[in-house]
Amino acid sequence: MRRWICFVMLICLAGMVQTSGAAEITIKWGDVLAADHPSVMMIEKVAQIAAEKSNGRIEIQSYPGGQLGGSRDMIEAVSMGTQDMVTEGAANFGQWVPSIGIVEAPYIWRGIEHLLQVMDGPIGQDMNQQLIEKRGMRILGTTYYGVRNVTTTDKEIHTVADMKDFKIRVPENEIFLAMARAWGAKPTPMNFNELYLALRQKVVDGQENPSPTIDSAKFYEVQKYLILTGHIITPRLVVINEALWQKLSEDDQKILQEAVKEGISYNNAEILQREKDLLAKFEQEGMTIITPEIEEFRKAVLDSVPAMFEEKWGKGLWEQIQNVK
Structure with a gap:
């Protein structure tokens, strides 16, 4: 009998050792960007930090390259709770919380610090509260995505006039549609993961x-050409399903929030460094870099786009953002 009791105790102890540190919370986090992009590398870093701080209870699974769908698909999925987290451009949330769209407006930011x-x-904080109440999603942080510039397959762009019918x-x-039209271009929306082939086939x-x-x-x-229009300083939002967030204990919320904060710091530093280094790489790869008449691009947009969206964003919000020092 004693041998039998000892055997049972050993089996139970082995089970306890096996399950110790096993993941209790699994979070699916998607991104349309490639696995080697800092935004996706950030997910891996957050996953590592969260796992370490939670003793392995929190497991974050990364799904880069649009594996879980396009931008809109994943945002909808997080809202519905069929996906847990997503990193996406701020303006893509504007269809549900219109004021959020302003943060990706062209020529609104003085720099990353202002953003x-x-x-x-x-x-x-007000935008976050609206997103929680209207769509059941919570912003855990804002990442720096970089300064957006135009590239072209085979056309030099120096002035706004060169964008006509582009x-x-x-x-x-x-x-983005309004911005492109303000330049006289023909905007063509499409999912990011379809873009390389569309460029190669000249769609x-x-x-x-x-x-x-x-x-x-x-x-x-x-x-062939990189045009330094610098039209948008893009923020991307790290967003989590609100119902999942509320299921987490206060300690786990703190662990995840701190891990995201560390991950964002990594992402931002990596993006800034890459922006410094990449122009030389692009030239080595055969691209020609053009500095256009930037004020023409800026004026064409600011003459029409802010007024076009003022009612949707909220009257005076543009000015409030400009007044933040």
């Missing part, structure tokens, strides 16, 4: 994205 100060302050791929949101004449994205997606292989 992060606004999003970490009362304006950003077929440019833009993300699927109305702010579109060009696209616009930050340098690290141009690099990770290898657009330099199918684009």
Whole structure:
């Protein structure tokens, strides 16, 4: 009998050892960007930090490259709770919380410091509360995606006039569409994971994205010119399903929030460094870099786009953002 009791105790102890540190919370986090982009590398870093701080109870699974769908698909999935987290461009949430769209407006930011100060302050907190109440999603942080520039397959762009009838791929949101039209271009929305092939087959004449994205997606292989329009400083939002967030204990919420904060710091530093280094790489890959008449591009947009969206964003919000020092 004693041997039998000892045997049972050993079996139970082995089971306890096997399950110790096993994941109790599994979080699916998707991104449309490639696995080697800092935004996706950030997910891996957050996963590592969260696992360490939770003793392995929190497991974050990364799904890069649009594995879980396009931008809109994943945002909808997080809202519905069939996906847990997503990192996406801020303007893509504007269809549900219109004021959020302003943070990806062209020529609104003075720099990354201005952007992060606004999003970490009362304006950003108000947008977060609206997203929670209207769509059941919570913003855990704002990442720096980089300064967006235009690339073209075979056309030099020096002035706004050169953009006339230019077929440019833009993300699927109305702010980008309005910006491209203000330049006289023909905007063509499409999913990011379809873009490389569209550029190679000349379905579109060009696209616009930050340098690290141009690099990770290898657009330099199918684009000849990089036009330094600097039209948008893009924030991307790290968003979680609100119902899942509320299921987490306060300790686990704190662990995840701190891990995301560390991950964002890594992402931002990596993006800034890559932006410094990539121009030389693009030239080595055969791209020609053009500095256009930037004020023409700026004026064409600011003359029409802010007024077009003022009612949707909220009257006076543009000015409030400009007044943040």
